[in-house]
Amino acid sequence: MKLIKTDKTKKKADEPRTNLTERIYQIIKDDIFSFRLVPGDRFSENEIAERVAASRTPVREALARLQREGYVDVSFRSGWKVNPFDFKKFEQLYDVRIVLELAAIKKLCEMETAPDLEDVKRIWLVKPEDRLKDGPTVCGLDERFHEQLIEATGNMEMARIHHEITERLRIIRRIDFTQRNRIEATYDEHAKILRTIIERRAEDAKSYLKTHIEASKAEVRKITLHMLYEAQQQHPADSE
Template structure:
């Protein structure tokens, strides 16, 4: 197998394994071997090992010499600490945005979030990606690259649970309403109110994510066919 082909296969295995973790097809605490994954995905162990090593660096799995690989348990205490970091960074960003001269250009966000109810998107994964970019763009608009880098790292580490917030329609609707309110207050330079709205928005999301995640894990553990389709090595 050529180097390029192996790298492409490794990327595809990595993406599929990561998606399986996100979808709770591979559950927190599940154990497996490289051979089992290679057989399921109809691939050799080398690209599987490379994909798993990448997931390990990102904190999704861990390896043991005696028992193979394991999906890391969800550490809600760590997630709550990461949410707290988000709140600190984003409130600081909002405060700076409200004071900037000239006012920051937030037109790209306005086109997405300041829309009529009938123009709102309903596809959860799409809204999840837009939500992630909403918060990142608020921080990036401040012009502090180090703050943006730290915030991006926190966002990456929270992604496994944050996406859960967009599996229910009421949460999608709430996201549109709350983002619109935050944006309007930033545009009007009402710093204190904008920061309070942002803090409440993130804290509500944090609480809802924990509740839905625990429910989804419970459901997944009681479903008989919790598996994913094989990845063809030559496709």
């Protein structure tokens, strides 16, 4: 397993340790979800510290956090190792997300005063030629679309819980936007959901939303398995 050092990982001289730990955490997590580190890969704290130009203390703190989240594990004899991809955990998070968003749609359709969805409509109810094409940009807008539906209910506790789930899913959901057809599908499906909410057709809106999220979940799983297979073929010896 070879870790590539890049300019973006250079340590800032005045960077607080909490920020440094968070940055290292995000770098390693990104490596795992971009399959630069695949299940079975082993590495040492020294390798990570050299790559990110940091001491071992913030590296150890970042790895401990990833260990608590189930992404890596450590052995006294062989150092750190990337754990198998836990689809079950992500599917459970998707299930919770669906429950929250279905409840939000029901409330939006029943509100006495129509919810303010103008900002959402300006982004998603556009002509095909005005749609954005950049995957990461659309991914960010997709995330906000679902958060804004929750926020429009006025239930900030629901919004807080939903935001926490969104953050835990973010690094895998972006895989859904590596395919052009998925970007187009997102625009079509969001527009359909929005229109049925505006028309207060709660059951149709809930059905469209559930289908939309389930399709995204299935696509993410399929793409992830394909990307994982390709990554393992590139360096199979590392995954033994």
